[in-house]
Amino acid sequence: MPHSSVLRLDRFLRQSDSGDGVFGPGAMAALDREERFPAEACRALDDFGLAAHYVDARHGGLLHDHVELVQLLRTVARRDLTVAVAHGKTFLGTAPVQVAGSPAQAAGLAAEVRAGAVASWALTERDHGSDLLAGELTARRTEGGWRLDGEKWLINNATRSRFLCVLARTDERGGPRGFSLFLVDKDRLAPGSHRPLPKVRTHGIRGADISGIAFDGAVVPEEALVGAAGTGAETVLKTLQLTRTVCTALSLGALDHGLRIATEYALGRHLYGRRLSDLPRVRRILGEAGAGLIVAEAVTTVAARAIHTLTPEMSVIASVTKALVPTLAQDTLDQLSELLGVRSFLSDTYLDGAFAKLDRDHRIVAVFDGSTAVNRSLLIDHFPVLARSWHRGTADRDAVTATLPGSPPRPFDPGRLRLLSTRGCSLVQLLPEALDRLRAGVRQGQLPPEAARMADELTGLAEAVHTGMEHQERTVRDVPQSAFDLAAQYELCFAAAALVHLWLDSARTAYDGLWLQAGLTLVLNRLGIAVDETRATAFDRLADRLLATPDSAPLSLPAHHAQGGVQ
Template structure:
């Protein structure tokens, strides 16, 4: 069960590090101080399942903790959270003895890296050239892994290596490499790569030359390494959405505070229609990303057999929506979105650069959309049949409530049931049409249902392909938006009474803004007329003012967010702005 006090405690433990974060970014130094605070707080315990002595029994809780860090400094989270990503394969397929040993290492603060990519193969994991050869002493490892997050700093690495036929799904195995075990000279760290964003993070590599591993280093069965990676990715891709939602929250707070305090001709930007529409539209997109990510995080437990769909959806969707939020807010901030030492220590340009990596690691957006394309026939049949795991879906949208234990054996490479969330749209649209709801919400639900049905028909006529055409990728993107819209509607229906009276929930502001933004993007992808803009004036002004007030006081700026520290002083005082204006 999620615990707001835990998020608040983590937020307090982070302290006010904005200036220091900017200094580390400028000098490209590793965020060691902030990572140490995360260790002292005990964040690594939430990377280890409870059966091996950790505190990981609720992926919504982990999502919320990661988001708390991401809205402060995405670089620090990318560096620290890699341990969860690196160890996930051990939790999925490792022996009890290996899992216990790995858990002890993680709990003692040892970083873990996930060594998948190679210089000449990138996301083509089956094309990997690193080999593991069986010997009488165990396994001999040869080859180069690069670029790898924490390759140099990590004490343990999960390495995918070829143990059979090249290019074969059964030709690769996974190994847990303890860097202290192989003989000296049989492996070497590769230099840190300089990066545009996450500048201080250890993006480096490792090269093996006859490194001998014990037989116990094998994770799972020989030849099943690729399958284990795909199953572990369902967990890690889902959780990566927290990085985007946290970065989006940081961007929205910066943009809203600027719009509320920046005066042009003696009038705040927020009092003008266009800036207010930008803030409202960004709030809608971020609310949609948060809704999709929360439902997916809870689906890890309650809709585990559908995770091959939901994990690919949110890994592609969340970075895409948040990139759009950042792009629009950059226009609003103007020069202050680009300057490195102006406006809250240049935080905006840093988070913009840092966030660009989220769409790339753990499977890029095209990779995840390609994964969805392979499941089009099942998704189309599910939409046509309207099949829904009612109990699992109800648990997925019961945000903040206890979750059933995760059954990792239920992780499957393909979802036989399609996606219960999207497939629930027809019944949900009918329910909302039959009950009193806020102006336009039932109509928006009907439009989303119609869009999903059209997408299902198009998917039924688009067969799986090893090299999907661009039209198939656009169709996958449209399906992602339907997933987000369904998440918004399901969460609204389940949670409205609980949040009644909160500023973002009054008059259905956040859900109407989210659906408006999603339907517009769906229409663009399907090349259909955009939805009517009627009623925009009743959303933009009130929602923008609510977001600005929340950003100024530290109240949540997303429908399911937690409070954050308010700025210690106004980021741009009116008298300073007037002085700037006179100087120009």
């Protein structure tokens, strides 16, 4: 069953997401045209108490389960991505402190966030982009604490936030131990010691506060240091394992919204005397798009649970999730754009330009917290251990079992996060056994015979991917395209593992055979296996479901259908 908080948020937002409400399409479109911050919508989320879910329960917040957080942000994102980005940034701003801060520091920030304070994460600089170890903003010891000098740029909520978690160079030589994190309270800085940098105009999320901040002799107290001096880069990399996973909620929300628009359009549009939804090609597009959402949601759900259960493996899982889900979501939105035709590009005429806006807004998600290429590069670094673990069988079976939904998650322990997973990826290692159980389901009549053939193909493909990783040649300076191709294929092996494991756990989660078949058909197709008409029937049957219940169609997994639909 869905979390009660998600149900409450959905009901709360229904009061303001139509007509003249602050979340209404007209209001969102007007803010987008004017490139104006969605202040009223963010205040509504404050009134609901969403910010309390950004803070770990250990420090007085309501964050017990990262799946719940994903579904809450998804519920906002399916209304408007800009609002989700603007409000959800506070989770990113607090996460490093929850990972490495002192108990007093974390509890103090948690109390401020619950009271309405906005937090931001200041990592990047104008001349260095994602090369964080090239950062020039410095923090030098001085009387009373640390002196900050320099700029951070392209920071979400840099101007509107009160708190910033700032990565600063604390050793002139730089390097992995040359940077530290500081929790900066702008309200406590001396006048004139900092200034905002102007908002930058962007293609999507036009109303978000994408700006920067400059420090000129800003002195912060010793207790502003997050963790030990010199551990900033390590804390950032560990924290990204959380934020990369959670930010895929934006992609799920975008797909929810896009599918609803496309489904209602297909039902309401007539062509040559027939409803558009009656055309086989249209039904196929909708079915494939629904399968894209199924795969994206399965991967995100398992990854968010893994934060609690497979914590030492999150360096792999987060990279896979962040590379795969936004990419798959954008490909799916492109398919829906084909169905909508010119209406997908109209910024005013059709539904206040809702689809055009969500499409523009979503394109930035693949860049947040490390681009697709960055995440695949991190996965490539794991190739040797992934290949060894595949052959040696070092999977944590108990942790995989605990990862599947249906029981309360284990408390999150940030101390178990690792920069590299020495155990590989347990979920994928157990894929062959899971596929054997799937074949048994076919023999017992739970699935059609075609599922057994898909299991055979997945077994061979997964073995080939791991063999390729084992023999992949690369140097520090030369990572060939073949390595990135293998990384993309491994992501799909992870997706298949998530789908099969979730179906095997269907006694508790009610994930059905159609959901599994449609998802695996899409995964195999992206791995190079053509979709024949036998398999394509899964897409067509999925389209039937979408068209039969258009209000609730975007919620793909049965565990979430009880939410009562999407607006």
